[in-house]
Amino acid sequence: MRVVVTGAAGFVGSHVADAFAVAGHEVLAVDAPGRSLTPDLARRTWADLAARPGVVAAELDLAVDELGPVAAADVVVHLAGRPGVRDSWGARRAVERDNVRATARLLAACMRRPAALRPKVVVASSSSVYGSAGRRPNREDDPLNPASPYAASKVEVERLAGAAARDGLRTVLLRYFSVYGPRQRPDMAFHRFVEAALSGRPLPVFGDGLRSRSFTHVRDVVSATLAAAAEDLPPGIAVNVGHHEPVTVRDAIAMLTGALGVPAEIRRETPVAGDATRTWADTARARRLLGWTAATDLAEGLADQIAWHRAAHEEVRVG
């Protein structure tokens, strides 16, 4: 299969591109590393990925460049964008550009293909479209309640993908829930916690630590994404990709500091506007349509992420 992965210099995209290549598919990796929240890191990930067998890397800005070659595929996995609730308050134009405009252009390029040659398009959405979960997990047909520019942009991305589906494009929306694991973005909680702990600083926590999340290991996110690319699904459908058991930030910190063997010293920071008090994935649809549930529990997944940070520190020390 010819697979295009956008956002391939990013955290989730680099793992997904890798996995498709390992499975023997022909992968066109697409990114504009200069649009990343951390351009230098994206350039390094990009160089590593471009060197893998089975991967061709094309530097393209989805909001500007001609996208004909991106649409010439069996499957497009669209992970490029500007992530993060916190960042989005000060970056509304970039969020609009890299999430909404980029997606609109990509979908339009796919629609321009002759009907029989149009790719299936798997699009990254986010648990943030729900707002805060209540006493039960969020199901895909729950009302959407975006509370930040980022979440609003993902609602718009979903609307665009839904409209494209009605016009004959096979789109699927994956609502990812707090992804973690090796190569996690530096602005995300566990990355910041592990880096602080490894350099003897208190862990920077937004709010009281009682927020809870369906933390989902990137390995599980990859397997859900590959399943979504392979299965025949109703066009325009949204599927939660999240661990079925939410964990509080406080409990995650206890696990993490326990595994690191350091005291759980915390520095409280002002809570982020628009950050859900709880995210909680109902995974019945993912089970039914993708045969997927998250297989990695948090203790095991955190050990994996910690090992990755340690190896990166060791590389810096030796190199």
Ligand SMILES: NC(=O)c1ccc[n+]([C@@H]2O[C@H](COP(=O)([O-])OP(=O)(O)OC[C@H]3O[C@@H](n4cnc5c(N)ncnc54)[C@H](O)[C@@H]3O)[C@@H](O)[C@H]2O)c1
């Ligand atoms: N990581 C999570 O927990 C999480 C949760 C929910 C949803 N998501 C979504 O999943 C996707 C991947 O997230 P991530 O954490 O890997 O983010 P990331 O920032 O690591 O990767 C995104 C990549 O997109 C690229 N990009 C941005 N604008 C572009 C453009 N105009 N043209 C081409 N490339 C562009 C960036 O350079 C970057 O490499 C995003 O759409 C994000 O909103 C992530």
